[in-house]
Structure formats: C-alpha cells, structure tokens
Amino acid sequence: MVALNAVKAQNAALNTTLAPGLVAVFVGGTSGIALSTALALARHTVSPKIYLIGRSQPAADDAISTIKSINPSATPTFLKSDISLLKNVDTVCAEISAAENKLNLLFMTPGYLTWKGRDETAEGLDRKFVLHYYARMRFISKLLPLLTAAAQDPDPAGNRLSRVVSVLDPIVAVRLGGTGKLDYHDLSLKNTFTLGRCGAHASLMGDFFLEGLAQKHPQSSFVHAYPSGVNTGVLRDYPIAAAVMSVLARPFMVPIEESGERHLFAATSGRYPSQSEGKFEGDIAAGSDGTKGNGSYWVSWDGESFPANKKLDRIRSGGAVEKVASHTEEVFRAVCEEGKTYP
Template sequence: MVTLQAVQAHNGALRSRATGLVAVFVGGTSGIALSTALAFTRHTTAPRIYLIGRSRSAADTAIASMKNINPSSQPFFLQSDISLLKNVDKACAEIAAREQKVNLLFMTPGVMTMKGRQETAEGLDRKFVLHYYARMRFIYNLLPLLREAARQRALSDGTRLSRVVSVFDPMVSIRAGGSGTLDFSDLSLKKTFSLQRCGAHASLMGNFLLECLAHLQPQTSFTHTYPSGVATGILREVPAGRFLSALMTPILKPFMVPLEESGERHLYAATSPRYPPKIEGMTPKEDACLGSDGTKGSGCYWVSWDGEEFPVNKKMEITRQQDAAERVLQHTEEVFNQICEQGKTYP
C-alpha cells in the first residue's frame, strides 16, 4: 500500500516542481474528477485546467474554488453531453484550438442506472459510451497533444509528464465470480445487453485498449484505476437515489475512502513516476510498478485505490490470449469510423 503520508509528500512537492501543466478532467464538475482537479490546482503552479461536464452551475462553483485555492490557476469549462461521440469531438477540437500540449487526461464519466439499454442517436448504449467509447475517443483525439507533452520537460527535475488516467475498475469482469471474458461476436452488446455485461465489457475493453495504446504510444503512460467506495453522488440518477444515499452512507462510511483523500490519491496516480510510459529513458524503471501485462514499467497499469497494481489474473489472461487487445482495437476504430468519420449510426 502507498501510504497517505507518502501520497501527500509526493503531491506537496509538485508545487515547486510542476509549472504550466495542462490537464483535462472529463466528468470534472463533480465526484472524484473534481476532487482530483482541486488537488491538482492546489499542488501545481499556474496550471491550465479543462473541466468537461454537463452542469454549468457546478462548473462555476468549481472554478471559483480553484481560483480561491490557487490564483495562478487558469480553469476553463466546456459544457458537453459526451454520451454522443460527436460532442466528444467538438470538445477536443476546442481544446486543440487553445493548447499545444496536454500533460494529463483524467476521466471518470459514468452513470448509475437500473434501466436496460438506452440507445443514443449514434446507435450505442448511453452507459457503455460513458464508461468506454467516449473515454477512448478523448484519448484518440488528444493523442497529438499528449505526444507533444511527452517531448517537453514538465517537472523541474527534467521529468516529462504525458499520462491518461481512466477511473472505473479494471477487475469488474471477475468480481463476484465473473468470467473475465468478452463476447467477441457482440462487443457493443447491441444484441446481448445487460447491466452486468455492460460493466464487464466496458472494463475489459478499457483494460485491453489502454494496454494496446501503451505499446503504440510508448511516450505516454496509461492507468486504469479502481477508486474503491467513495461518496460521489453517483446514485443521484437512480430512482430514490437521494434517499438511498442518505440511508447507506452512514453505514458504509467506515469502509469508504473520503472524497478528498481519493482526490489526493488520484493526483498521485496521475503524476507519480511509479507509473511511467513504456519508452526507455523517460523515468527510472527500477521505481516502476508492474504493468498490466506482468512487465515492470510496461506503460499500462491496472491500479487499486491504494496505489498498488493488481496481480495478473488467470481468467483475464485467457481472454488476453484470444488476441483481445487487437480485436478490441479493431472494433473500437470501426465504431469511430462509422459514427465520427462517416456520420452514420452503429452498426
């Protein structure tokens, strides 16, 4: 376990080391993304911060907090419903028009729902888009800016910072005895959707595409993190969600990670040299975590709430051996091509 004291020591040193970093927080007006954005604001000098979300009033409150915490910060809000990939493209185009680099892409969008498949105008399920397709589209669109960040020294010690952090849970597919498998005949779950399958597919597909991108983009590191239980207000879209939250939070509080601590821990995940990119010479490999493929410093990391990597899992290894990364990559690019380039629905 990476102790909270170690996390705080690392983060506290950033202010004297990190100047002018650019960060994008998707889902950034609430919950873990906002808590991490506030920690990022607190511990860096003159950061440029993009919050992407739906609520302008929540964003106004967040931006006021950031300016109060750190007057040198430059926060911006991009209002967008990213359950549509065309809106992801629009938000990314606006960032690209303003910035020459992005040091950190941090993503938490999602929805808690008891409903079944909710198909968007683009032919995908809304929940699946938020947990997977939109996140991957942000990465694809911002890769040129992430590559530029990798070419520049970000910290005073000469370290570069080009990192993607996706917060969900790398181990959804095997929890409670899950199989850890993908249905390669229906990756988008157009025909076989269920909430359980959606969670498993979104998690596994995110795992393997991030791993694939770590090989294709070795100057950027990719981390999929499990936040554990955090009171983020995610129940707000569930019927009687406020009541359930008020009822359950006091009971579960002793087993949950406080929101502010989660933000500090995720800032650590977003900036620590323990999770370096694959390319040699960018960070000390001896300090690196074990990568998702079992290789130290591989550039892709599946990380628990306490900063430690998850051990290699036999069920997921079987899925990996079915060319999962390549098949997920092919499917995802097919979806992007059909929806974003051709302007059609999928399939």
C-alpha cells in the same frame, strides 16, 4: 499499499518537481472524483491550466470559483458538452486542440447510475456504455497528438508528463467469480445488453484498449484506476438508497479529499512511467501484463497494481488487445467519420 502520508508528500512536492503551466483535462470534471483530483492538482502545482468537461454550468461555476480560491495562479476553463454523443467529444477535443499545443494529463471519470436497460443514443450506442468506454477512448484518440507533444517537449525546463487516467474498475469482470469473458460477436452489446454485461465489457475493453495504446505510444502512460467506494453524489437522485448506503458503506468508504490526493498521485507519480522513460529502478509499478514499467497500469485505490489474474491473462492471449482495438476503430469510423449509426 502506498501510505497516504507518502502520497501527500509526493503531491506536495509537485510545485517544485513540475514546471509551471501544466495542462490537464478532466472529463466529468465538475463533481466527484474528477473534481476532487482537479482541486488537488490546483493545490499542489503552479499556474496549472485546468479544463473541466461536463454538463452543468452551475456546478462548473462553483468548481471554478473553488479552484481560483485554492490557487489564484490557476487557469480553469469549463467546456459544456453532452459527451454521450461521440460527435460532441470530437467538438470538445477540437476546442482543446485549437487552444493548446500540448497536454500533460487526461483524467476521465464520466458515467452515471441507472436501473434502465439499454438506452440507445442517436448514434446507435448505449448511453452508459459510451460514458464508461467509447467516449473515454475517443478522447484519448483525439488528444494523443497533444499528449505526445507534451512527452516530446524540447524545453528542458518544461513538463514532459504525458499520462491518461481512466477511473472505473479494471477487474470488475472477474470479481466474485466473474467469467471475465468478452463477446466478440456483440462487443457493443447491441443484442445482448444487460447492466452487468455492460459493466464487464466497458471494464475489459478499457483494460485492453489502454494496453494496446501503451504499446503503440510508448511516450505516454495509461492508468486504469479503481476508486473503491467514494461518496461522489452518484446516488443523489435516489435519496433513500443514498441514506442507506451512507450508513452501511461508511466503514469501507474513501473520503473524497483522500481520493483526490490518491488519484493525483496516480496521475503524476513516477511510479507509473511510460515505456520510453528508460531504465526502471526503484519503486516502479507492475504493468498490466506483469512487466514493470510497461506503460499500462491497472491500479487499485491504494496505488498498488492488481496482481496477475489467470482469466485476464487468458483473454489477453486470445487476442483481446487487437480485437478490441479493431472494434473500437470500426465504431469511430462509422459514427465519427461517416456519420452513421452503429452498426
């Protein structure tokens, strides 16, 4: 476990270890873990440019007011969008790309709690699945040029941090004896959807898509982070369930401010370097394939990498990286480039 005092100490030093003007995008950034991390970033850096992406203007107004009260030098911007549609993801990314020539951090937490079955969007994809997987990977794909530009910043005084953090659960598919299997005949779960399968597929596909990106884009690092229990307000539409969980889960919950500090650590620490950052000495995390510094990290709430798992290793050896990437690119091509529904 990375001790909280060590996390706070490293975060507190960011105002000197990072140059002014770091650029960060927070998807799902007006509440919960993303907002708590954005506030921590504002607290510890000089003149950050913070983009918050979400659906609620009132929540965004409150978030921006809080950021400015914490750090008057910060420049927060809200981009309102329903990113359960990939075409809207492309629009938001185009706005960011028009305004910025580099991006240091892409931090993503979108999702929602539902008891419904498959809820198909106009693009032919399940809404929950989009928020947990497809939209996140589309953000990365569209913003990679800016992330690469940050890593290659020619200014010796600039920030070369180039990192993606996707907050979900990298090992949910193998928890409690889960099989950890991917259905390659129906990766989008068009015909075999259940909420459990959706959670497992989104997690596993995120694992291996990010691992593949780390291989193809060694100048950036990619973190798939498990948040543990955090009171983010996800049960606000279910007050009875929220009240029960607040009592039962309290001993296992991570306070929201601590969660923000820990996720800022995951987003900025040299413990999770890109492949291209050179020799890996000292406190470097094991990557998703067990290799230190491989650029792709499956990280628990406490900053430690998850240990090797035979089921996940078996999925990788069966070609998961290539198969997931091929499917995802097929979805993006059909929906985003050709304007079709999928499949």
